[in-house]
Amino acid sequence: MIQSDTSVAKRYAYSYVRFSSPEQMSGDSIRRQTALAVSYADEFSLILDDRLTYRDYGISGFRGQNSASGRLGDFLGAVSLGIVPQGSLLLVENLDRLSRESALNAQSLLTQIVLAGITIVTLSDRRTYSIDELRRDPMGLIYALINFIRANEESELKSFRGKASFSAKRAIAESEPITSSCPRWLSLNKNDKTFSIIPARAKVVRDIFSLAQKGVSNTKIAETFNRHKVPAWKSDSLWTRDKVGWIARSSAVIGTFIPHVIEWKDGRQTRVPCPPIRRYYPAIISVDTFQQVQTGRLTSNWAGHGSIGYILNQIAVCENCGSLMIISPSAPNGPSMICSASVAGTAAHYAPIAYGPVDAALRQGLSAIFTACDISAPGYGRSRRLSVAQNNVDRARRELLAVSLSSSHTDLLEEMRHTLYLLEQDLLDKADMYQHSATSKLEKKLSEAIGCLSTGRHDKKSSIAINKVIRIIFSKVVVRSETGHIDLYHDDGKAQRINI
Structure with missing residues (x-):
């Protein structure tokens, strides 16, 4: 056990907090740890x-995701780079947080941290795991191994029960719903477990x-x-x-209902579609009508994605109302930026902005901004999302x-x-992709993107590459048509300006 000694230089400690489900986020897990x-x-x-302080929100320790791509992996990297000095302490609630x-992989992770000169402290039982402590009491490794075996068995059992529960639900899907979730033109009658059509929405x-x-x-619809x-x-x-x-x-x-299950492929969590269940919902469209629309000439572009890449896709907003700007390639005078609210008929300021000069100014000014950008600062990558x-x-x-009470x-x-x-499913997806600091991929x-700008490439692939980085670094882009400026805003509200 570590003893307090004012004659000895103070030691650094780092907290590691992890939980694996969004329900724990609203509970006591963060506060307690x-x-x-x-x-x-x-x-x-x-x-x-x-x-x-290292935190993995919604990150599983069952598949080693936290040490491979989560914040625990960042901690290990900081140790290897000397950012976290030897002799420091890593504070965790229990070993199963690591x-x-x-058990073999978990024990290897513990050994890796300890051999790097870091002392692990489990706060729930005040046990320490360090080179000196384990040399003095080798039984500590046995104790850790038993804990890792128990934690892994619990996770294996949860995984098995989840799959078994889904299989059981699927077996009775024709007689009762698998889940209360349904399309918004339907509602679930909980008493008799049947779906009802909402006439106005249908x-x-x-x-x-x-x-x-x-x-x-x-778009016209x-x-x-x-x-x-x-x-x-x-x-x-x-x-x-x-x-x-x-x-x-x-x-x-x-x-037709297409259920999905969560599977692990190449170390990543993936939603995999299962065979469709027919006659699961009450049908409101005939099969012939549905197939006719799917095979029609318009279906290839239902999502609204054109064949041309623009570097301001999904990031430029209207200077008047803040709505997303649509880039239309078929405007009479060439590609134009148009407020989506005005296109939708809910705003009167229909004032297209010529996209060509905006694109040219951005390509000229972004290279210096990208080069000077510190992507290792907090806020980039996926943490903001x-x-x-x-x-x-x-x-x-x-x-x-509030609504349930009133x-x-x-x-x-x-x-x-x-x-x-x-929203909870979206949180799980974001947590699965979570990264706080810059990675080699980023x-x-x-x-x-800098290479595309320096070579002057204007093809779709290069435009998409530039757009991806703009959307990582900035929260929105506003084109000031009257003053001839482009303001690129960061999350903190500060903006960088480019002249058109």
């Missing part, structure tokens, strides 16, 4: 380095297919719905071509709680639960 670390550091006069892999779906059969594009104030099934939402396209492609309209996803889930939970409208509550479910993207 953090409080234990702070208390231990205070008790033994350790310097708890807040700048390098790993839930097979009519919207039928209108989409009717218009599509007549050759109307998804969305514009028509917005102008006629057709509810988009969310109070603050508008119809977009993507929403229309998703409905037009969804096999749920003909009653995870924070946004966490905030969205928290907000949805608060709204659901409302008895089951349809509204069911819709809010469905929204929360989708550095490669930046290098590729």
Whole structure:
């Protein structure tokens, strides 16, 4: 056990916090793990380095994901680079926070950390694992091994039960739903476990297919719905071509449900589609109509993705209302940027901006900005996306709680639960891809974008490469048409300006 000694130089301690499911985020897991670390550091006069506190939110230790690509992997890298000095302490709640892999792999990870000169402290039982401690008491390795075996068996059992539960549900899918989640034109009757059609929303779906059969594009359908104030099934939402396209492609309209399972491939979590279950939902579109729309000339472009790449795709916003700007290649005077709200018919400021000069100015000014960019700073990579996803889930939970306490409208509550479910799935996806500091992959993207700018390439591939980096570094881009400036905003609100 570490003893407090004022005559000895203070030692650094680093906290590692991990949990694997979004439910734990709203619970006591973060507070408990953090409080234990702070208390231990205070008790033994350790310097708890807040700048390098390592946290893996929604990251599994069962497959070694945290040590391979998560923040524990970053800690190991910091140790090897000397950023974390030898003799430091790594504070964890239990050994299973480090790993839930097979005992052999978990023991290897513990040994790797200890041999690097780091002392591991498990805060729940105050045990220490260091070179000196394990030499004095080799039974510590046996104790750790037993804990790793127990943790791995628990995770294996959870995985087996999850798969068995899904298989059992699928076996009875024709008689009762697998999950309460369903398309928004349906609702689940919990008493008799059947789906009911919501007439007003079903009519919207039928209108989409009717218009599509007549050759109307998804953009025009969305514009028509917005102008006629057709509810988009969310109070603050508008119809977009993507929403229309998703409905037009969804096999749920003909009653078919395609379940997915989570599998691990090449060390990564992947959603894998299972064989479709027919007649799962009540059909609201005939099979002939559905197939006609799928094979029609418009279906190849339902998502609204053109064949040309633009470096401001999905990042430029309107200077008047903040809505996303659409880049139209078919404008009379060449490609133009148009406010999506004005296209949707909900805003009057229809003022196209010529895209050519904007693109030329960006290609001239971005190279210096990219070269000077410090992508190792917090906020780049995927951490911002995870924070946004966490905030969205928290907000949805608060709204659901408030409505459930003050409302008895089951349809509204069911819709809010469905929204929360989708946000939680998005959080899991973001957590799966989470990275806080720069990685070789991110550095490669930046290098590729700088290369495309320096060589003057204007093909689709180079434009997409530049666009990816813009969307990593900046939160939005605003083209000031009257003053002739382009403002590129960072997450903290600061902007970098390029003259057109």
